[in-house]
Amino acid sequence: MADPLRQPPGDKLAPKAVIGRVSLYLRQLEASQRQGQPTISSSQLGAALGIGDAQVRKDLAFFGQFGYPGIGYRIEELIAALRRILGIDRIWPTAMIGLGNLGRALIKYRGFRSRGFHIVALFDNDPKKMGQTHSGLTVRPLEDLARTTSELGIELAILSVPAEAAQRVADQIVACGILGILNFAPVPLNVPPTVGVMAVDLSVQLEHLAYKVLNGQGGISHAG
């Protein structure tokens, strides 16, 4: 990643690394708020995450002017701003596609719902899974994706299908007008430039851990 403040020309989006850190700042701010703290300094905000105060200020400055001289950041105000920036001040109706072990675990992952990602429909194309119920939702066949997407206003899809099926299912997702895909299938997806994809390969994180252990470096990294 290049310097977060130096954007490639024509690209107004914050770099991935900055957005990842903003998610972590938000979690830290929420923890401080639960403890009744009204304001926080950039060094306090970064400390628990192992991030320096200059980096914190630079990251937040990407989105606007949030700090007050002599006060720091007002926690409630900064939480609201970061939620708006990340787009989690709203509900995202989300489809879960692929109900293998990982898909079934992800349905119950509490962190999604609490951030506004509501799984509203489940899809698989295994006839044995049709009609099964998980977390109150009935598994539907993939051929119902287009109709269900328009009925329920689905905007995002979590894709947890085998590698060999992933591109074909992604094509269906895109054809339905779904705007973003969180891809757990261990294969890159080809999608039109208007569709967002975040790829999650859990073995990549474990490789990075192995690298750190081999090189004798401890400490905390955030893969998010």
Add this chain to the structure above:
Amino acid sequence: MADPLRQPPGDKLAPKAVIGRVSLYLRQLEASQRQGQPTISSSQLGAALGIGDAQVRKDLAFFGQFGYPGIGYRIEELIAALRRILGIDRIWPTAMIGLGNLGRALIKYRGFRSRGFHIVALFDNDPKKMGQTHSGLTVRPLEDLARTTSELGIELAILSVPAEAAQRVADQIVACGILGILNFAPVPLNVPPTVGVMAVDLSVQLEHLAYKVLNGQGGISHAG
């Protein structure tokens, strides 16, 4: 992340972003090798991942001189080098701790075993789970962690316990001499500087996807 080639003084490790991309290069090289390709250029290597050729060369130069003028990279040689660099030219005996939905899904996640991360023991402290068998392994109580770690030579732990239990279990892991923790619990861990931690918060990835969709930017990002 700062420029990958500008390391903080005294820190010889490659930045997180570089290691993440090296994992992706390795996957791309393996795909090219399966198709019988003997060599690859930096632009071919980056193309499928949406990474420019200059970035590919810079990332690899971090670890040594791998390219040949007029030839590019020899795929077999570069695969071996990257596996050695990442530490996946060996077996990592790994413990899975916490057998909720996510833990049970992770046991079956094929991507771990194929990269050398062998889950050799399962732990939980729910009495109802004791003696259950998953993927041929029997669930053990957490109080057996120290003994099992030394018997089986466990080096890494995948931690998938509730947030409120995570620090306590992490302390047990550290006390057993385990060197690295892949943390799925949505809470930061305090560990000694000699222990590596990679934190995985899946809702962070979904937040980043929401940000991209909101800002009308599609394209592919790799969260790994």
